Amino acid sequence: MARSGRLSPSGDQRESGRQQILDVIRAAESIARIDIAKATGVSPATVTAITAELLAAGLIEEVAPESSSEARRGRPRVALKIRGGAHLIAGLKVSHHVISTVITDFVGEELASHEMPLAQGRMPVPVLCSQIRRALELTCQKGGFTIDDLSGVGLGLAGMIDAERSFIYWSSSLEERNVPFGEAIARELPCPVFLDNDANLVAKAEHLFGEGRTCDNFIVITIEHGVGMGIVIDGKIYRGTRGCGAEFGHTKVHLEGALCQCGQRGCLEAYVGDYALLREANISSGSERHRTLASLFQAAEKGDAMALSILDRARRMFAMGLANVVNIFDPTKIILAGARLSFDHLYSGKVIGEMRQWVVQVDAPLPEVIVHDWGDLMWAKGAAAYGIEEVTARTVKELANAAA
Known part of the structure; x- marks a missing residue:
């Protein structure tokens, strides 16, 4: 499924102006036309013409001016804001055990959310597509609307993903490799689906709602079943040429080392991910002694030498990766985010201390390292924000085509 994407500098000037004005209105929440002109550098006459189009299309609405003595002295300044009812957007995050879904209006206000358990972590493409549809249907039922009411869906999966082509090279959620997933999911859903690596959507969520709101250059690292990374440079997600950039979990830390779920050996994830810790624990014990991470951590708390050794190695590997x-990037800050933060062996001061030892030393402060503990719905909110961006870009293109 090809995507409209963001506008290029060489695109239609009026189209670019519409997008720019919508972005300014969304960022400001409500703003007068004259202030839009100041913020964008677009002439007041052009701002008036474009906002008239956006009002007619139902994308924005006017906000009545406040009744104040200052407003009564002259003509009141009517503000504009995004119209929440213009579109319904869904965001989904597929993890190893659950699909988390949130549905928002066009402003981004949450209308409904749901978490649907999965019986299996890895499945064939048609099965995953049907599970995604089922998760959406259940969430829509909660909100009192139907799946046909959605204008777009942002979807996050773990793996190596070309977001521009909605193509999955590999994902821990799929049995197959090299999947044109956009085509497969389009057969299940009546609206456009915008696919991306889940860690990228966490970075987007952090930038819009979380610890990255005041920072345009930061890195998010997530640890769950696997290890992910999202990179924000100058306020934009960096994906790489093939969409496979930022694969922190698949950087190599040990020549011919442990087997990773991606099929290669020596990946950081093969020493740090959920499955890797349990695999090592059960191989070392010679039996399936630990079925959950909680069991492994409890053993470590009781002084079990094997459990302590496994977690200590994971900690050191992770600290080396952070260094x-x-x-490589010298970011302003690193955000350690995700749902695994109740297990602090990878987020302790000891890890950060070892990271600092292995970083190249210069006479300047090191990046700030922040731990942000939140669940899967935050990932889904990032996916919804991505969906809002892409639906906005598509709508602007449609306006441009209609005006041509």
């Missing part, structure tokens, strides 16, 4: 991230 490499700092040495």
Whole structure:
């Protein structure tokens, strides 16, 4: 499924102006036309013409001016804001055990959410597509609307994904490789689906709602079943040429080392991910002694030497990986985010201390490292924000085509 994407500098000037004005209105929440002109550098006459189009299309609405003595002295300044009812957008995050879904209006206000358990973590493409549809249907039922009411769906999966082509090279959620997933999911859903790596959508969520709101250059690292990374540079997600950039979990930390779920050996994830810790624990014990991470951590708390050794190695591997991230990117901050933060072996002061030892030393402060503990619905909110961006871009293109 090809995507409209964001507008290019060489695109239609009027189209670019519509997008720019919508972005300014969304960022400001409500803003007068004259202030839009100041913020964008677009002439007041052009702002008036474009906002008239956006009002007619139902994308924005006027906000009545406040009744104040200052407003009564002259002509009141009517403000504009995004019209929440213009579109319904869904955001989904597929994890190993659950699909988390949130549905928002066009402003981004949450209308309904749901978490649907999965019986299996890895499945064939048609099965995953049907599970995604089922998760959407259940969430829509909660909100009192139907799946046909949705204008777009943002979807996050773990794996190596070309977001521009909605193509999955590999995902821990799928049995197959090299899947044109956009085509498959389009057969299940009546609206456009915008696919991306789930860690990228966490970075988007952090930038819009979380610890990255005041920062345009930061890195998010997530740890769940696997290890993910989202990179924000100058306020934009960096994906790489093939859409496979930021694969922190698949950087190599041990020559011919442990087997990773991606099929290669020596990946960081193969020493740090959920499955890797349990695999090592059960191999070392010679039996399936630990079925959950909680069991492994409880053993470590009781002083079990094997459990302590496994977690200590994971901690050191992770600290080395963090140092490499700092040495390569030198970000303003690193956000350690996700649902695994109740297990703090990878988020402790000891990890950060070892990271600092392995970072190239200069006479300047090191990046701030922040731990942000939230659940899967935050991932889904990032996916919804992505969906809102893409639906906005598509709608602007449609306005441009209609005006041509």
